[in-house]
Amino acid sequence: MYFVYDIGGTFIKFALMENNGAIKMKDKFPTTAKSADELVAQMVEKFKPFQQKVKGIAVSCPGVVDSEKGVIYHGGSLLFMHEKNLAEMLARECHVPVVIQNDAKSAALAELWLGVAKDVQSAAILTLGSGVGGGIIIDGKLQSGFHLMAGEVSYMETTFDTQKLRGNFFGRTGSAVELIKRIATEKNLINKKDGERVFELINQGDEVASQIFDDYIFGLASQILNIQYLIDPEIVAIGGGISAQPIVVERLNSAVQAIKSANPFHAAQPKIVTCRFQNDANLYGALYNFFLQFN
The missing domain is CATH 3.30.420.40 (ATPase, nucleotide binding domain)
Known part of the structure; x- marks a missing residue:
């Protein structure tokens, strides 16, 4: 034991x-x-x-x-x-x-051992929570990096102000907690952490909730494309509590295709799947x- x-x-x-x-x-x-x-x-x-x-x-x-x-x-x-x-x-x-x-x-190691990365040689595991956790698997092994920061995708900048020398970080723009809080605030929900109610609204097609969710998904899809170009993994696996909602990976895959259609220059084709473990x-x-x- x-x-x-x-x-x-x-x-x-x-x-x-x-x-x-x-x-x-x-x-x-x-x-x-x-x-x-x-x-x-x-x-x-x-x-x-x-x-x-x-x-x-x-x-x-x-x-x-x-x-x-x-x-x-x-x-x-x-x-x-x-x-x-x-x-x-x-x-x-x-x-x-x-x-x-x-x-x-x-x-990421859980997925490598018994999950969706068990039979692949390369994968990027993204855990959507208060930030965005990351794990990179190459040649069937978890990568730590020279400074032990391989996969620390929360620190990647999604935009950068060249005058103020400040950017928005993926850990915030990709945060599932912030997504839920934004929708809960806009919909005047009493519990700002009520993820179940938020996803009920999304799945029902609520206009406000769906717009915020779509913005979130397209931002996430954009970063997944960046990761795909950087390490070209066989799969990109999405974990965290919201990954239990099928609409997350469904929308991510459709968002990637929409981005590619609008930008024919794109050649990457990430395979986005749901993690086994949550x-x-x-x-x-x-x-x-x-x-x-x-x-």
Whole structure:
């Protein structure tokens, strides 16, 4: 058995998993820690009841991650984790091997192990959430890059003001959370995070919701074309909570064709598919990362 954590900005999921990825137990607790030591103490508390069953610990977390050394840089929403060796801190307390990986790269590893990228040599995995997470697979392997930032597509600029030297970032323009918030605000929904209601409106053809959604989809399709030209993957897989809505990938594929029709110069033909894993992707990918390092 293996103990797996998925550290998020709101909750920290944890699960007891078998070699084949079967989840035997899963739970979560709020992300309330204000320091690295407090975070580790909370994680260890959840681990202790299962200590005798566990061969190792795998962690998915935000930030730029040196998976080989176990060090987190910047830490995403958990800035106190900057330059902390989370793998070493956990191993010291739990007395088992520990590996860590960036959350978006973990999602990509889940697809590489048991998902839509299992039988392909190259893929771009885009996770649509509060930002846009990315994972790049080439020659059947996840790419980290020289500075550990391969696939960090949230930092790509969608527009750039040459006078102010400032741009709009893909992490914001491609954010599913921002999409839902914009539509919810325009439609005066009480809950600005009500994704289910927002997609009901989209699927019903509501004029306001559909216009905002179409703008979002065309912006996303444009960036997918850029990625296709850059690495030419066999597939571009879309993950995150909104990927459960079939209309997302359907509209993305039609948007790409519309862009190409309006711009005959385009030669790229991305194959856009839906990821197999959604909410549990990071758990599966973190576990596979453990196997890659220890098997």
